[in-house]
Amino acid sequence: MDAMLAIEGLGKTFSVHQLGKRIKACEGIDLAVAAGEFIGITGRSGSGKSTILKLIYRSYLPQKGRAWYRSERFGPIDLFQTSERQILYLRRREIGYVSQFLNLVPRTTARDSIEQAALEVGMGSERAREEAERMLRHFELDEELWDSYASTFSGGEKLRLNVARAMVKHPRLLLLDEPTASLDERSKGKVRELIGKLKAEGTTMLGIFHDLRFMEGLCDREYGMGLGRFVSDALPVAGAPP
Ligand SMILES: Nc1ncnc2c1ncn2[C@@H]1O[C@H](COP(=O)(O)OP(=O)(O)OP(=O)(O)O)[C@@H](O)[C@H]1O
């Protein structure tokens, strides 16, 4: 397998028991991401984009499909078949995920939450501290906030912290669910800049974006989604190098 990640025949249906309803979130999804590639997923609200990323991160299990991932530690594995222990290891060391929603570590300061993430990948404490500060500075979080609980942060501050926590780890595979949504242009630019840096280091990325024009020149290919399926697979993105 050459791809860093290869999804085959992915299908997920949710059963909403209180409504006695079944919702087909995605079906027949095939997707391959080469090592070092940055792939964008676009599509209307509710079309199943986040579901795909959550399945890859194994927040959900699908009814159908495989997700071959080339792990540094375990070799090629199907993310849907691996043990809970392996998944926890991969989330700590290899696969990063930035949620569309704000999930922060409770009762932890901004600085500590980034430092913790850096320590998880085995950085020494000194280096973790430096890297955390570098991230806080990069995302222009006001220095007064560094040692405050993130629960008091504004939406945009929380989002920037989320992105910083994932990126400080330099993961092998990074899943981004609208990492620039609701940010102002300047902060969006800061996210774009780091995506560019990670790409230059060889990080493989799969990201959902409302508008990929902002990622022009960085994003290699685009998958468009409509109603649980890809409608325009693997279109080259305008402006991306061939
Ligand atoms: N945990 C869940 N339980 C039940 N239904 C769900 C669940 N998660 C997602 N769905 C449904 O699956 C469909 C796809 O949802 P998903 O969050 O993947 O869409 P999306 O493309 O990310 O949308 P948006 O752009 O608004 O974030 C929706 O109809 C949603 O209601």
Ligand SMILES: [Mg+2]
């Ligand atoms: Mg979503």
